[in-house]
Amino acid sequence: MAWAKGQSGNPKGRAMGSRNKNTAAIKQAFLEAFDQLGGVPALVAWAQENKTDFYKLAARMIPTEARVSGELELKEAGDDELDAAITAYATQAGISLVVRGESAATPH
Structure with missing residues (x-):
């Protein structure tokens, strides 16, 4: 049986855009390690010595997808x-x- 348009195959599944528990735990662990390694001042010192790697890392943190909704009338x-x-x-x-x-x- 095919699903009707707009009908979920798993209606009780995780909400769209919600993060899974492992992702949240890893993010929290990373933040704690960041603080223990010296936080922002340590990151700045590293970035000054490794500018290319810093900008590569920064670029990976920028969202690559954005959802936009609205209407557009073309003439x-x-x-x-x-x-x-x-x-x-x-x-x-x-x-x-x-x-x-x-x-x-x-x-x-």
Whole structure:
């Protein structure tokens, strides 16, 4: 039997986004070890000596996925209208564009 759209295969399962107990325990143990190793001052000292590794570690801590909800209404637009919008955004961002072989936006 197939599940109906929106129906969970495990209605009493863990809530979406909740962490499992092992993850929470490991995180707590890491925080305690961090404090015992000298906390923020020790991390800063290590980072000054190991900048590449520090930034690699920092990059791994940034969430790679974000959930966004909302509605978006798209309208039809011709090439000229799209070119004008792209040129306006590029000008604001200070980016030079070439549209159809011609310079379209020059940063100020």
